[in-house]
Structure formats: C-alpha cells, structure tokens
Amino acid sequence: MTTPTIVTFPDGTLRGDAVVTRVADDPEGAVVVVDATPFHPVDHTWPDQPGDVGVLTAGGGSVRVTEALMAAVSDEGEFAVGSVIPVKRGAEGWTWLVGHRLDGAAPAWLTQGAGVSLAVDEGHRAGLSRGHTACHLASLALDLAVADLWRKDPGEDALGNPDFEGRANQSSRIHEDGAVDEYRLGKSLRRAGFDTETFAATLSDREQRINAQLAAWVASGAASLIEVEGPTIVDRRRWRCDLPEGEAVILCGGTHVASLDEFASISVSLDLSDPQLLVMTTTATRA
Numbered sequence: 058m059t060t061p062t063i064v065t066f067p068d069g070t071l072r073g074d075a076v077v078t079r080v081a082d083d084p085e086g087a088v089v090v091v092d093a094t095p096f097h098p099v100d101h102t103w104p105d106q107p108g109d110v111g112v113l114t115a116g117g118g119s120v121r122v123t124e125a126l127m128a129a130v131s132d133e134g135e136f137a138v139g140s141v142i143p144v145k146r147g148a149e150g151w152t153w154l155v156g157h158r159l160d161g162a163a164p165a166w167l168t169q170g171a172g173v174s175l176a177v178d179e180g181h182r183a184g185l186s187r188g189h190t191a192c193h194l195a196s197l198a199l200d201l202a203v204a205d206l207w208r209k210d211p212g213e214d215a216l217g218n219p220d221f222e223g224r225a226n227q228s229s230r231i232h233e234d235g236a237v238d239e240y241r242l243g244k245s246l247r248r249a250g251f252d253t254e255t256f257a258a259t260l261s262d263r264e265q266r267i268n269a270q271l272a273a274w275v276a277s278g279a280a281s282l283i284e285v286e287g288p289t290i291v292d293r294r295r296w297r298c299d300l301p302e303g304e305a306v307i308l309c310g311g312t313h314v315a316s317l318d319e320f321a322s323i324s325v326s327l328d329l330s331d332p333q334l335l336v337m338t339t340t341a342t343r344a
C-alpha cells in the first residue's frame with residue numbers, strides 16, 4: 058500500500074529526512090520516491106515552474122537530483138512519472154507522489170526502506186520563487202493595463218479587474234528571476250469583446266503602464282505566502298499577496314517569495330510580432 062508523499066516546500070522548507078518508498082529504473086534516470094520531501098516538483102499537466110534540483114544523502118554517499126517531478130501509482134499498481142501519467146493531477150484511483158530524478162541509475166545504497174536526507178538547491182529555488190511571484194504580479198498588472206479595452210465583461214481577476222489573463226493566457230514558463238507568458242489574441246478573444254486593434258496600436262503605452270504598476274507593487278513590500286488545504290502534493294494551494302489595492306488570491310501550485318521586499322525591480326516587455334500572439338517577457342531583479 059502506497060501512501061501519498063507529504064510535501065514541506067509550501068512554508069519555504071529546503072531540507073528534510075525521509076524514508077525511500079520506491080526506486081524506479083528509467084532510461085532517463087532513476088526516479089526515487091520518499092515518504093516526505095521538501096522538493097517542489099514540476100506539474101505534469103501545467104508545467105509552468107520547473108522542478109527543484111538538489112541532493113539526496115545517506116551514510117553511503119550522496120547523489121544529485123536533476124529535477125523533482127510528479128509521480129503516481131494506480132490502485133492496480135501502475136507506476137507513472139511526469140508527462141506520461143495518464144490522468145489529471147489528483148484523479149481518483151491514483152496515489153500522488155513526488156519523484157526525484159537522478160542523473161543515471163540509483164547507487165546501491167539507495168534502496169526501498171533506506172533513510173535519506175534531502176537538500177534542495179537554495180539559490181535555484183529562490184530564483185524560481187522570484188520568477189513565479191513576478192509572473193503573477195505581471196499578469197495582474199497586464200489585466201489592469203488593458204482593462205479599458207473590454208466591450209463586454211470577461212469576468213474578474215484576483216483584484217477584481219477584467220480577466221485578460223484568464224481569457225487569453227495559453228502558456229506560462231517560469232525560470233530563475235523571470236517568466237515568459239503567451240496570450241492568444243485570435244477571433245475568440247475579439248468575440249469575447251476585447252479590442253485587439255486598439256491594443257496593438259497602443260502597445261508601448263500598455264507596457265509602460267504595466268511597468269509603472271509593477272514598480273509601485275515592488276515599492277509596497279507587500280507580504281506574499283502560500284496557503285495549503287492539506288499536506289500532500291495534490292492538496293489545493295493558493296498564492297496570497299497583500300497588495301495596496303487589496304489581497305490577491307490565486308490558485309497556484311508553485312513556490313513564491315515571502316515578501317515583495319525580495320525584489321529590487323520587476324519589469325516586462327511586450328512583443329506582438331505575430332499579431333495573433335502576445336508574448337510577455339517578465340524580468341525580476343533581486344534586492
């Protein structure tokens with residue numbers, strides 16, 4: 058009987074001790090599952106934030122984790138890792154786990170039942186947390202900067218502004234100290250009431266508005282945290298940020314900074330070289 062992996066990253070934990078519950082051979086590198094981990098895994102259905110990297114250590118030695126990723130085992134005993142998991146995150150009939158991908162085969166000391174210490178690469182995690190928080194703030198600032206371009210109500214974002222992000226975002230890729238977001242500006246967005254022509258004609262003005270808003274939010278030094286509904290990887294988590302305009306709450310599985318004081322700046326650039334595809338590149342600088 059497999060039990061779900063307990064995750065400790067939401068409160069910022071970077072280290073922990075655990076018992077190995079499974080070591081799965083894999084041509085891309087062995088995957089180690091433990092009963093509890095501080096590693097944040099990349100999500101298999103919405104892979105916006107890369108998984109943590111770090112080290113597993115025991116008496117026998119230590120081994121590098123190249124990326125933490127989702128894993129799951131079905132009630133029938135089928136074990137699957139990452140993008141080949143055949144069901145959506147949290148689907149019933151599966152037990153949800155965090156896998157730790159190694160560089161190659163597992164060393165002899167790393168076996169089921171072994172006790173290990175886990176350590177996440179702190180600099181990499183901090184960079185991804187800044188990148189993810191900056192990504193959310195940039196999206197909220199984008200919603201605000203195009204709020205006057207809606208002729209119909211598209212629904213509200215986390216600050217009560219028209220939800221451009223929710224209507225148009227098609228992918229989000231977070232990296233250390235930044236992110237790249239793509240938005241589809243096709244027919245369906247126009248039909249939903251968005252004025253893409255005026256948007257294209259005023260692109261640099263919109264970019265300036267976003268950057269002014271981001272500078273004001275960074276200056277506020279607002280608190281930022283992750284709220285959890287339970288201890289496993291599939292329990293719902295939310296990012297909360299206490300902005301001057303109100304508290305923003307967004308359903309989010311990633312990691313985040315503890316305060317906007319951790320930024321010296323956040324800025325975006327908007328690219329519309331393909332008129333159907335807005336690319337927003339977000340760059341954060343640490344304080």
Ligand SMILES: [Zn+2]
Nearest residue numbers: 308309310311
């Ligand atoms: Zn998020």
